[in-house]
Amino acid sequence: MTKYSNLLSPLQVGELQLAHRVVMAPLTRMRSTQPGDVPNALNAEYYHQRATRGGLLISEATQISLQGKGYPAAPGIHSDAQVEGWKLVTEAVHAKGGFIFLQLWHVGRISHSSLHPEAGLPVSSSAIAPSDGSKTFTAEFRQVPYETPRALETAELPGIVADYVRAAEHAKAAGFDGVEIHSANGYLLDQFLEDGVNQRTDAYGGSIENRARLLLEVTDAVVGVWGKGRVGVRLSPFGTFAGISDSDPVALFTYVLAQLSERGVAYAHVIEPRSSGAGAGKEGYDGAPRTSHLFRKAFSGVLISAGGYTAEGAEETISNHDADAVAFGRLFIANPDLVERFREDAALNVPDRRTFYGGTAKGYTDYPTLAEVSAIAQ
Numbered sequence: 001m002t003k004y005s006n007l008l009s010p011l012q013v014g015e016l017q018l019a020h021r022v023v024m025a026p027l028t029r030m031r032s033t034q035p036g037d038v039p040n041a042l043n044a045e046y047y048h049q050r051a052t053r054g055g056l057l058i059s060e061a062t063q064i065s066l067q068g069k070g071y072p073a074a075p076g077i078h079s080d081a082q083v084e085g086w087k088l089v090t091e092a093v094h095a096k097g098g099f100i101f102l103q104l105w106h107v108g109r110i111s112h113s114s115l116h117p118e119a120g121l122p123v124s125s126s127a128i129a130p131s132d133g134s135k136t137f138t139a140e141f142r143q144v145p146y147e148t149p150r151a152l153e154t155a156e157l158p159g160i161v162a163d164y165v166r167a168a169e170h171a172k173a174a175g176f177d178g179v180e181i182h183s184a185n186g187y188l189l190d191q192f193l194e195d196g197v198n199q200r201t202d203a204y205g206g207s208i209e210n211r212a213r214l215l216l217e218v219t220d221a222v223v224g225v226w227g228k229g230r231v232g233v234r235l236s237p238f239g240t241f242a243g244i245s246d247s248d249p250v251a252l253f254t255y256v257l258a259q260l261s262e263r264g265v266a267y268a269h270v271i272e273p274r275s276s277g278a279g280a281g282k283e284g285y286d287g288a289p290r291t292s293h294l295f296r297k298a299f300s301g302v303l304i305s306a307g308g309y310t311a312e313g314a315e316e317t318i319s320n321h322d323a324d325a326v327a328f329g330r331l332f333i334a335n336p337d338l339v340e341r342f343r344e345d346a347a348l349n350v351p352d353r354r355t356f357y358g359g360t361a362k363g364y365t366d367y368p369t370l371a372e373v374s375a376i377a378q
């Protein structure tokens with residue numbers, strides 16, 4: 001008998017029948033093969049370690065185009081070599097009976113032109129650079145101030161939607177079980193949603209309906225590729241990453257979630273602001289999941305909550321019906337057998353943030369399982 005009976009109970013998510021509600025959150029680890037941002041055998045081993053029968057993993061954010069790339073060695077899904085690389089990952093997850101969604105990513109203004117000299121300046125809804133003092137990565141892993149992005153022309157937006165469609169098709173070819181549209185954490189789609197960045201005067205700026213237009217066009221187009229039962233959307237209503245902000249996040253995200261409900265997508269995935277998400281936040285659960293609680297009624301489908309959860313916090317959130325499933329980030333980095341450890345209510349390895357981004361197997365595939373820990377102890 002497990003202590004976490006709700007967290008470890010089955011759940012239907014779109015077309016997937018999950019065996020439990022412990023989802024692996026999308027986690028950028030910057031370990032794809034260079035040049036070309038191609039997933040490799042080490043990446044496959046990492047996901048294989050974390051897969052469980054009937055469990056859902058969400059891949060690290062994956063650029064849909066070179067223009068959408070924001071971090072060195074983050075993987076892409078715009079070339080044939082990347083599709084082949086991802087096949088290693090999906091096959092490794094499926095071999096354990098798990099499911100994996102690909103997170104579709106365009107970073108917008110968070111990019112740096114050194115990452116894609118051929119694509120020029122980073123793009124955004126408006127020509128406004130993040131002004132919170134944070135920095136971005138160059139192709140050489142140096143941290144530098146942001147460039148001022150170029151505002152996308154209205155006529156370029158169908159091309160952005162087309163890039164999402166091509167990436168969604170590639171994800172299918174690579175053997176994924178579905179896709180998650182990354183509309184959170186201050187990246188491109190969030191830069192259109194939130195009026196702290198979006199100052200446009202065309203049909204994609206101004207009113208909430210206009211600012212949500214690009215995300216909803218992308219969602220409709222990606223649903224056209226995958227079907228609604230295999231598409232999720234990630235949002236961070238109170239996120240502040242790279243200085244993103246909105247004058248009325250409750251109204252904005254209530255509208256967005258209502259629109260996503262109408263479309264019947266597989267799930268909405270919301271991030272609690274109690275964790276910055278980039279590894280700087282507090283470890284562990286520190287209070288009620290306010291975002292999920294607040295937006296629960298705005299979305300009629302499956303709601304996944306993420307940000308600062310322990311198993312106790314997740315169990316409580318699911319029993320209170322504030323969410324249907326919980327995504328774990330840092331705990332999954334450090335515990336390849338996280339689900340097993342929850343089942344046994346066992347102690348957890350502690351994540352080492354020095355090895356979160358970039359590097360090799362160290363801090364990636366070498367965290368011990370419970371069995372390995374007890375073998376060492378004996």
Ligand SMILES: Cc1cc2nc3c(=O)[nH]c(=O)nc-3n(C[C@H](O)[C@H](O)[C@H](O)COP(=O)(O)O)c2cc1C
Pocket residue numbers: 025026027028029059060061103182184185234271275276277278279284306307308309327328329330331356357
């Ligand atoms: C190393 C690291 C990389 C992350 N990469 C992504 C990403 O690629 N996509 C995304 O939506 N969120 C990303 N996040 C945010 C996590 O998905 C998650 O929301 C956050 O870590 C809070 O959950 P936790 O407290 O369980 O770690 C990242 C977080 C960390 C620590």
